[in-house]
Amino acid sequence: MNTLHEDLKKYLSGLREKKRSSLLPALLKAQELFGYVPEETVDEISRVLRVPPVDIYGVIEFYSLLYSEPTAQTIIRICTSPVCASKGSEKIKKALCEYLGVPEGTPSPDKRFMVESVQCLGMCDHAPSALVGEKTLTKIGSMKIPDLLTAAESKPENKVSGKNPVLSKRCCTGDPENIDEYLDSGGFGGLKFAMTMDEERILEVIKTSGLRGRGGAGFPAGIKGESTAGKREDIIRYVVCNADESEPGSFKDRVLLSTDPFTILEGMLIAAFAIKARKGYIYIRGEYFEQRRIFVSIIESARKRGYLGENIFGTGFSFDVEVRSGAGAYICGEETALFESIEGKRGIPRNKPPFPVTKGLFNQPTEINNVETFGYMTRIMENLAKNGDAKEYKPVSGTKLFCLSGDVVRPGVYEMPFGTKLKDLVFDYGGGIPGGRKPKAIVLGGASGMFVPEAMWDIPLDHEHLEQAGLVMGSGVIMVFDERRDILKIVLEIAEFFKHESCGKCYPCQLGTARQLEILKRIDEGAVEPDDCGKLEDIAYTMTNGSICGLGQTAGSAVMSALQLWPEIFKKEGVSVL
């Protein structure tokens, strides 16, 4: 115990920034050392970082990966999001708990194991999946229970399919961490070309490319860059890469970070150069241990080669990137919550305005983009470098990564041109439904997305068509469920997800996600009440229109779309209680 305290003290005294912004890393360190965050360590951290102890306690309580009470040597986290759940993860979890003889969330008597549910691990293409300690286990459905505890890591296969890959052209082509391989294949060419250009021109090029954010909201990336940039050199600006990927059904960022991380880093550098940022952060979700390790290592090699640091290639441009780990909170993918999290606070979204482009991280202008968005910036600049920067050249951002999972023959990431039809992707590329079964439902956009009516399954996947149909692209999630699946259960899991992940700040979402789940549970149990649909509609309406952030604003979408498509399941056979 004492040496652990020494280790922590050493860690703290080695921190470069003894400020609140180092809080989350420090807590993760304590968690790693002790298996939880003991009170005494909080006092120590409080002293060094000058954060009130009670605030630290509030932070610990906010994040699922931090515990204020002792846990076990190894925590087994079973993914219970819709796809994994549909493949039996609940059953596996129950069996595991039975085997260990303790309920979920309680350490086994020998303190070696503790079982927990976790919301989507980003492993939907290998469902059902689990995290044992820091080890990833995929397709655990076929494993024997005791083996789960000791099995060797089974890393997911990271690949991108599709036709004419643009963004993913380098994925899976060699050693992703080898900077020489990256350079040999023309890596950093986009950056080098960009550095010969006028900053404004870079932003203009990105704007004309039509690149829209790939993290969910689809905001035009060029406009964001322009609004963050400014003439004045003395203003601190940040570039932040959002790699918190936690949307149920989304795993494309995992694949990009695993197979072509340099492209993402290069994109961040281009953005930083364009807006005169000196510091960048990449915030990688806590459960992506492997991806974080990779990124730390490639940053190290980039720094060694002079692609990061002071005065890069003598241009006077300085930039460095810090890797930050999330700690188990979906909401931290929301950009302002992510800033709060980096700043060492609970991941609570801010009211907007002010927007990140004017007051973002540490209240400074910040350009925050999704992993894929940054990747695409690299490609745009590469393309420009290849073709020369001519006025008439029209860069394009014509493809998009889709995450296909669920009951399909070939789940995985697909890079497809915008406008590809949904059904072509599912039934041709994805290989359709296994076992000759019939499809029942397709969810587009993840938990915050919607069920797509069968009549629309041939819709072209691009922003325009989807918006017109009242659907959303989101981060490109497509979850397919076949005839065996119970829609109400899927809806329940989605509702469960939102209740678990709501930050609790604003009433509509804090209360609405809980009420919504409660009503759906009751319906599932057959205790339907006459006004249930009306209540669900009012709740969804209130969350959509009244919530602060995207989480609450979309927390009722899936439920509402299901209610429209299958009203009968909300009046389940069972008898009404009234």
Added chain:
Amino acid sequence: MMKHEKTVRTTCPFCGVGCQLDLSIDQGRIVSVSAPENAAPNFGRLCAKGRFGTDYVHHPSRIRTPLIRKNLDSGKRTPVGMEGFREASWDEALDLAAERLSLAVKTQGADSIGTFCSAKATNEDTYIFQKFVRGILKTNNIDHCARLCHAASVAGLQKAIGSSAMSNAIAEMKNLDVFIVTGSNTTETHPVISTFLKEAVVKNGAKLIVIDPRKIELSGFAALHLQHRPGTDVAVYQAMANVVVTEELENRSFIDRRTENFEMYRKSLEGFTPELAESITGVKAVLIREAARMYAEAERAAVYWGMGISQSVHGTDNTLSIANLALLCGHLGKPGTGLNPLRGQNNVQGCSDSGGLPGIFPGYQSVADAEIQKKFEEKWNVTGLSKTAGLTVLEMSDAAGKGDIDTYLIMGENPMMSEPDLNTARKHFEQLKTIIIVDIFLNESGAYGDIILPAVPFAEKDGTFTNSDRRVQLIRKAVPSPGEAQTDWRIIQDLALRVEKKLGLPPSGGFAFQSASEVWDEMSGLVPAFGGISHQRIDREGGVHWPCPDPAHPGTPYLFADSFPRGRGLFTVLDCRLESERTSSAYPYLLSTGRVLYHWHGGTMTRRSVLDKIYPESVVEMNPLDAEAEGYEEGQRVSVSSRRGTIISRIKITERSPMGVVFMPIHFAESPVNELTKDLRDPEAKIPDFKQSAVRIAAAG
């Protein structure tokens, strides 16, 4: 959110911040307290005392009728409880008191009477009290506990600039640039002020320099903490001034326009380097330099201090060293600058303003000035006012010891807790012939009394308190008084009439007031600085900062914009004297005494409040390393002894105390720390050296 019969706006009876309170009243009891959000000085903020501590008002041990000692005049005076007294009628008690007082005047002369007025009572109470003492008894032996807290601040500031009041308003605090807090554990002694100071730091980026031997809560908010050895304050400020002069950071034009004696002072600083100061104070020279620069280079900078500065054998020098520094840097006369002694008690400012001091009439008008004397004689319709300044609190105690004084009249004070070296003080007390007490509880001093006259606390009367930043505010009667208890000034007024008669003086007609507001009006007619203030006006405006010479004047939140009351600010050449008690192998720890958040003064009020439940007994705060070396555990019972006495307390281990220094609160009659303190006085201010006594500590059974 609850509904109540009525809500009464009034002023907090505890510290000198003077928070405005809204008392919610049901069935004649205070059921809760809130603070008005848009009213100065506290703007909705309170501390535990103001919020919860007013329940003492309803304590069952309130004195309900006049009392007379059962074994009156029977040899040696011993302290007794209620059982030692019998109830008496007002007539009997007042007649007896009048008899004793007039007899003393007639047989031994007026100066054989010593009187204590109260920093807890209203301005009106004080005014009547001193009018009685001066106008009827004809002595200037009147003083109050300001002597024991800020006399040195008063003496020092009078000398340097000619005014001793806090120069800037509490409301300005949020907007400070740089400020020094020294000798004040502000978060405990002036909690609401401390919230504004913290706000200045946290929200507005102000820089705080804490200069204090203890690691007080505010040091957690400070840019710099200079942790000097107790008693070496002058050295710190002299060295800071040395840095300012050496690095030419002084404010030349201010010095030229507004000060005198600069050259002498500058010369005196030669050689007083931070390195020299380091050897005296233990504060690293670099820290002293940094602090000096930070203060001198600030656009606006203020100093706030408490009793750590004043309660010292060289308290006046301490004050002067701070005043010198402020004059040197020109940090006076503008908002956000200034010299600000934080006054301890609710009305310690007002009690001094209203004449509760031996050498002055109300409004700091000298008793020795013939003009002024004439003005008062005319207005009061009396003759023969004494021209000689009276004795101070401790001088009265000395005189009692010598038999020169044998009658005490004490209103709302508790010298048997608050005086230093209590063992000696008690002996003096025991020798008195007559002790007349006006109070709401029978406290440690009352236990020695002969005649006890039941008075009323803030919630049961009208009147005014003047807070630390010279803001005169109203208190309003909110609940009925228990039994026959009476408003203090009415008691004194009645007593005055009886003494007047017994002395055979022609009736002055000066003790026929019907209301507190009438009392105020008479005083404001005599004190130019109060000329524009009346109860009616305060009622309208919430409070008025004096000086306010006429009704059209807005009041003066900050002072000295154009000049100082003495004209130019005076630099004083100081010696760095280190005369206090030193530690020795027999008495290895330095004991510092002071207040804690949940209690107040001698504890007469707070020990009879719910506050006592959270802090029920005395502690000795000791550094963890000292505790480890001595083998003490948290909560262990120990005896603490000085050369003068021994008391029992419990160890509290805390990093607030530096090594070698222990701290004890002053509020606990069971562990009266003033048994330990010594009666060593500042030569000018006559304030005792409470903050520094050598003690030894031993485990107790």
Added chain:
Amino acid sequence: MSTEKITITVDGKKITVPSGVTILQAAESAGITIPTICFHEQLTPPGLCRQCVVEVEGARRLQPSCISSVREGMVVKTDSEKVRRVRRTNLEMLSAVTDLSESPEIVRQMKQLDADEERFAASPRGSLKDDNPFYIRDYTKCILCMRCVQVCSSDIQFSYALAAGGRGFDSRIATFYNKDLPDTTCVFCGNCIQVCPTGALKAKTEGNSTGVQHDEA
């Protein structure tokens, strides 16, 4: 706040207000009261209760009027059916989980909106904490407006005894490792009581809603 004036339309009324004021302030100046819960003059508005939302022409979602600034030509509806539906549902959900018996203002708003306090199944949350001589913390009445936390931390008192703990629906007002208040940095200033809008924080001398005095012993 600048001295520049702009004109906006609130509930069909054209009004001229200084630019930079919030919609809430602007409406107030025209005598239109927008209901609020978490908003408090002295504190940084957290904009979390969403009870003050209004419809702004051209905006996709409802806007919290307490923190939204006016813009020239803005057209605002403070009491449209859309707004009322959100407010009503919000309070119906709140009353299902909270004891609002000492929240006269919220009860008033519910009446005004015709909200049905029994619409959602009662699922009380929080519990009563009685851990100090001065006041009780009855979290069954807590609406998580966060005023007490704001007051205790960086808005007023800087004592940092309270913080938000938990997450989502299970958020709560926490002390350091759930210790009793006397074992925390709490200084019992009671400034939190002063801003609590629901009687969740209350001096013991106040008694509870049924008039019974809380134990004082």
